[in-house]
Amino acid sequence: MIETRGLRKSFRSRAGKETKTVDAVRGVNLEVAEGEIFGFLGPNGAGKTTTLRMLATLIEPDGGEATIAGADLRKDPAGVRRRIGYVPQGGSTWDDSTAREELVLQARLYGIGKADAERRATRALDAFQLTEYADRKCKTYSGGQRRRVEIALGIIHEPKIVFLDEPTTGLDPQSRAHMWDEIRRLRAEGMTVFITTHYLDEADALCDRIAIMDNGEVVAEGTPADLKREISGDVVLVGLDLSATPQAAELLDTEEYVNKLETADGGGLRLFVDDGATAIPQILRRLDHAGLDLRSIELHRPSLDDVFLTKTGRSLRES
Amino acid sequence: MKFAHDTWLIFRRQTQLLLRNPVWIFVGVFQPVMYLLLFAPLLKPALNAPTQAAAYKIFVPGLLVLLAIFGGLFQGFGLIAELRAGIIERSRVTPVSRLALLLGRSLRDVVSLLVQAVIITLLALLFDLRIFIGYLLLAYLMLALIALMTSAVSYGVALKVKSEDALAPLMNTVAQPVLLLSGILLPLTFAPGWLQGVAKWNPFSWAVDGVRALFAGDLSNAKVWQGLGIIAVLAVAGVVWAARQFARSVR
Numbered sequence A: 001m002i003e004t005r006g007l008r009k010s011f012r013s014r015a016g017k018e019t020k021t022v023d024a025v026r027g028v029n030l031e032v033a034e035g036e037i038f039g040f041l042g043p044n045g046a047g048k049t050t051t052l053r054m055l056a057t058l059i060e061p062d063g064g065e066a067t068i069a070g071a072d073l074r075k076d077p078a079g080v081r082r083r084i085g086y087v088p089q090g091g092s093t094w095d096d097s098t099a100r101e102e103l104v105l106q107a108r109l110y111g112i113g114k115a116d117a118e119r120r121a122t123r124a125l126d127a128f129q130l131t132e133y134a135d136r137k138c139k140t141y142s143g144g145q146r147r148r149v150e151i152a153l154g155i156i157h158e159p160k161i162v163f164l165d166e167p168t169t170g171l172d173p174q175s176r177a178h179m180w181d182e183i184r185r186l187r188a189e190g191m192t193v194f195i196t197t198h199y200l201d202e203a204d205a206l207c208d209r210i211a212i213m214d215n216g217e218v219v220a221e222g223t224p225a226d227l228k229r230e231i232s233g234d235v236v237l238v239g240l241d242l243s244a245t246p247q248a249a250e251l252l253d254t255e256e257y258v259n260k261l262e263t264a265d266g267g268g269l270r271l272f273v274d275d276g277a278t279a280i281p282q283i284l285r286r287l288d289h290a291g292l293d294l295r296s297i298e299l300h301r302p303s304l305d306d307v308f309l310t311k312t313g314r315s316l317r318e319s
Numbered sequence B: 001m002k003f004a005h006d007t008w009l010i011f012r013r014q015t016q017l018l019l020r021n022p023v024w025i026f027v028g029v030f031q032p033v034m035y036l037l038l039f040a041p042l043l044k045p046a047l048n049a050p051t052q053a054a055a056y057k058i059f060v061p062g063l064l065v066l067l068a069i070f071g072g073l074f075q076g077f078g079l080i081a082e083l084r085a086g087i088i089e090r091s092r093v094t095p096v097s098r099l100a101l102l103l104g105r106s107l108r109d110v111v112s113l114l115v116q117a118v119i120i121t122l123l124a125l126l127f128d129l130r131i132f133i134g135y136l137l138l139a140y141l142m143l144a145l146i147a148l149m150t151s152a153v154s155y156g157v158a159l160k161v162k163s164e165d166a167l168a169p170l171m172n173t174v175a176q177p178v179l180l181l182s183g184i185l186l187p188l189t190f191a192p193g194w195l196q197g198v199a200k201w202n203p204f205s206w207a208v209d210g211v212r213a214l215f216a217g218d219l220s221n222a223k224v225w226q227g228l229g230i231i232a233v234l235a236v237a238g239v240v241w242a243a244r245q246f247a248r249s250v251r
């Protein structure tokens, strides 16, 4: 449904007198299948929005190619526009307009006739449970209501693919859950959904497949389950005081059952081991032997954050 | 035709939003009326005009051109607000004509300027200003072209600088010399030679001379056609340039 090869984009920005170049996206190759929810997971500044804006024909790539629902991004941007919907990160509704007005206008900008546009607006308001507020100004909506209007705007012309840039950022937990349901509904209606997020749980729970992006590059791609499975074994979190952490790290790093070891910022260690159940007693014994004070120990299955950590050396929670 | 249809959609939306804002309507109507009622009475002695009507024939064209220039130049602020709200981005992902995105907005500005112009003209009629309707329509054409140009340029610059903080000083720096070196408020007849020489390079000076000639009933004055020609060319150039800013990447 979407295929990109070597998509690149740099920005020149001026800070005082110096101009510096930011390589926002450095060669992204992706394949998104029809009817899936594909997630772009990465910290702020990773280049997610820039990639989406290129795919939505809003900015021209510096290099690379993409085919979107059969249309070539460079040769046929108008064709791409007809086939896709795009919901920008920072909102897309006007304070003094009503949801219905916005929906009708957007449909008509896509070349849909007046009567049909009004029908679609009514249907969309109904589907997104907005009928009650349809004729109130957008500035009176809650964050979640407004976000739903914006998604309705993005799909009013029934595109094959919709790009949602951080659809749940800034929403309270209940609105987020509601939004997830809406996004799943789009998939059920046969749409391909491409979302970006910096929430691990969202990528895990909502997306069929994800690409992890960092610093303008895709560092891993696959289903959340596959990505986690790639990190063989278990993760053991060892709670330690900051002062005891370096010594413990030195001790445990040489143990042969520890595949990889990361130090947490506030003290404590994160150990990647093949089998947590047998590793824990050995870790306890080793630290006790050295007289180091252990605060807590915890065993868990690898999370997407562990995937991010092994690929980039940083935790997504911290960045 | 798709382009005309797109332009109409944008124009109608922008007009609806404008009418929804009573503060703007109040300011837009009230301000010029104040000029007319409070400033104009000082003019008869100052201009050495034989009658109040004669003073109005000089002052009203200047006031109208002034409104056209400033009304247009400051439209960019509204666009920056739309940019920030994501409205422009949302329009640009649709197949809507990029020229229509600009023209729909600029035509709204032209129409609102013309409404102001009509109100002022009607008031001036009460003060014994007389002008032949055909000449008045030509004067309105000139005003429309000025507003089209200044609003298009303002939108184009807004898309380039993307922030109010940059737009405000820029527009002021442009507007001030344009205003002072055009003889808009008072004719340059009594100005020193060098000032008249500088004004020759100011297109708005030609425009205001043309409108004054029309108000004076002097259609044979070459300034009328020269002014219309110069402003028309500039308006087309401004629109083409600004429409390209809408087509380019904006954020």
Ligand SMILES: Nc1ncnc2c1ncn2[C@@H]1O[C@H](COP(=O)(O)OP(=O)(O)O)[C@@H](O)[C@H]1O
Pocket (backbone or CB within 6 Å): A011, A012, A013, A022, A023, A024, A042, A043, A044, A045, A046, A047, A048, A049, A050, A051, B251
């Ligand atoms: N229009 C722009 N001009 C200059 N730099 C930009 C622009 N857009 C994005 N960037 C830079 O490109 C990088 C990637 O940004 P972005 O794609 O917005 O990341 P994300 O959406 O993953 O947070 C950042 O360093 C950002 O500052």
Ligand SMILES: [Mg+2]
Pocket (backbone or CB within 6 Å): A045, A048, A049, A050, A089, A165, A166
């Ligand atoms: Mg982003």
